Amino acid sequence: MQRFALSLAASLLLTLPAAAQMPPSPAEVAQPRVPASRAEIGLSFAPIVAKTAPAIVNVYAMRTVQARRGPSLLEDPFFRRFFGAPNGPGFGGPSERIQRALGSGVIVDASGLVVTNNHVIEGADEVRVSLSDKREFDADILLRDPRTDLAVLKLRDGKTRFPAAQLGSSDDLQVGDIVLAIGNPFGVGQTVTQGIVSALARTQVGITDYQFFIQTDAAINPGNSGGALVDGAGRVVGINTAIFSRSGGSQGIGFAIPADMVRVVLESALTGGKSVRRPWLGASLQSVTADIAEGLDLPRPVGSLVQSIRPGSPAEKSGLKVGDLITSIAGQETDDPDAFGYRFATRPIGGAVEVSVIRQGKPLTLTIPLLTAPETTPREEVTVSTRSPFGGATVVNLSPAVAEELRTVEADSGVVVTAVAEGSPADATNLRVGDVIREVNGMPITRTADLVRATSTPARVWRITLQRGGRTLTAMLPG
Structure with a gap:
């Protein structure tokens, strides 16, 4: 599943005098509030759905698998002759069957680029995409990234301009914001559910390598995978990817991959890469437990302890040392190694990023170059x-x-x-x-x-x- 963020635009009347055309004060900026009247309670999300839904698609993935027939009387030569069953080495052996998977996806570019979950199209020999207006297109897999459970598809139609959803920034979300989940649960057709952002930066979920999810109580069910999590401005702030459930259905705990991670994968696909280009740290990190926090005289267990550093890595070049406690990156706090890994992985290649660390009780700032990991030895697969x-x-x-x-x-x-x-x-x-x-x-x-x-x-x-x-x-x- 996936997600994008929102922003509001303000406009000034041209008829106002120049002196009046001043930026609004913080008190004048619209703040989130509860409905104040029956009329406000009757407001609808229909305009947001009308804007976004045409870009939400159904993804059908098919793959051929070998299925071996179980034992039967017809494997006996006498019964084969009696019933006229075929003779030959293929009889009773492996047979081919088609496995089908159904999920959702989001068109993010008018040229026909679609983002979905990797698990939706994993192992597929053929992928077809169905639009909300019932048109269907074959699709090529441009890039698969199992580490984020994301994949990028390209619709096979060089002439059509497709409806595309706008990617937002997941960092603009706040807990309590209203969001919509759009997808195709259980294959019943495009469906919209509404809820709120229950939590941000949810780690320790165990879904992908980058544990940093948006949690929502919008109803998400099987088939929603790869669909959009949409904010109040109609922007995709996440890609819905998983649910926590004991019954197999929605129980109000769904997870979406943040739009900022989606953007990293999409940019790699646009440059023609077969894998995602990410910054390389070259260090292993450890979570801070309550005992470690007490030993380091920390007020609470937070941050990432540096366990080891690879020689010649960006971590070593920055001056990072074993035992350092990383507390933030680019001014954003990171509570654990999962949060740091996500923030670091979503930084653009090139340049550098500042990290705040505590070394022997003293705070300091280090600058880590944003470089890809080198392939020093040919793979020779x-x-x-x-x-x-x-x-x-x-x-x-x-x-x-x-x-x-x-x-x-x-x-x-x-x-x-x-x-x-x-x-x-x-x-x-x-x-x-x-x-x-x-x-x-x-x-x-x-x-x-x-x-x-x-x-x-x-x-x-x-x-x-x-x-x-x-x-x-x-x-x-x-x-």
């Missing part, structure tokens, strides 16, 4: 096809860029798993994306070519060492 515990795994050489993408910041070198084919030997071995392979049968693995050599000859027993989540694991597996 390989999908292992040999008969080994790694069969079906796709691996690449590790570099700062790859480590940043896969969140394996603790590893400096080696070979990292980027994909595991379902049902493959690697899947049976429980190999995971992000695992760093260190050693196979006593042979150090520093490049993907090393892994190919180490697994080229079958073995009766495989002794493998890998790094996962900061821990080194060693296992003995049968050949």
